[in-house]
Amino acid sequence: MKNNEAAIIHIVDDDEAFRDSLLWLLESHDYRVVGHDSAEAFLEGFVSDGTGCLVLDIRMPGMSGLELFEELCARGSDWPVIFITGHGDVPMAVQAVKRGAHDFLEKPFNQQSLLDAVESALAASRSRRASEAARVAIEDRLASLTSREREVLDKVIEGKMNKVIADELGISIKTVEAHRGKMMDKMGARSIADLVQSVVACRRQGGS
Incomplete structure (x- = not known):
């Protein structure tokens, strides 16, 4: 139809x-x-x-x-x-x-x-x-992240584990886990794969 x-x-x-x-x-x-x-x-x-x-x-x-x-x-x-x-x-x-x-x-x-x-x-x-609407929605969610949450997101997308992220950012693993949890909630991601796919697709279309 x-x-x-x-x-x-x-x-x-x-x-x-x-x-x-x-x-x-x-x-x-x-x-x-x-x-x-x-x-x-x-x-x-x-x-x-x-x-x-x-x-x-x-x-x-x-x-x-x-x-x-x-x-x-x-x-x-x-x-x-x-x-x-x-x-x-x-x-x-x-x-x-x-x-x-x-x-x-x-x-x-x-x-x-x-x-x-x-x-x-x-x-x-x-x-x-539909693709443009999805990109704008991801852009808005990315804009809602704090600078630390954005740093954690970037390192998660690079495939780094919590311990490595903690060492590179000079913070505790528990702090990484807290930032990671908040970042996932704000991004509306059900899994790391979901997060990576949406952010990578957004960046390919010229997003942040």
Whole structure:
């Protein structure tokens, strides 16, 4: 069952008839859809908050779809992009996918191909949002640690035992155990493996 309630799809295509046909198709499947007749019109009000994706014509007057994609990448947008392309533009679309675009569809394509591509893009967007929410939650928990608890955490993540941590920090094993217990509680970690996985994943995503 699709979860479309909070998601939004932007269609950017200068061909009004084609754009309207895509709007009708997606709206008939209970998606929230907004159409734009140019890349410039889309950029005027775009904010990449929440869950969504772009269905983007690769060739348009003015700013092309490829240039729009590059602009969004430069702005740090992580919204999935599905390119719509004619036969002659397939090599460009392939290069765009290699640079991070989600997918491309070559005209003419059937309705189910578009629906499948959109649902795949929205699933990717939801996954990214969930990962970001988890990272922020870990960041908040890390910020709640005292400096000593943070030192203990860092050494636990390095795989050091309590006795070694106590020797390196110049404190007793009981004090290490106390700090470690409080640190685990604040981090909401059920085990050391859980703690290590969450903190390492947070750091890989650019966290503390």
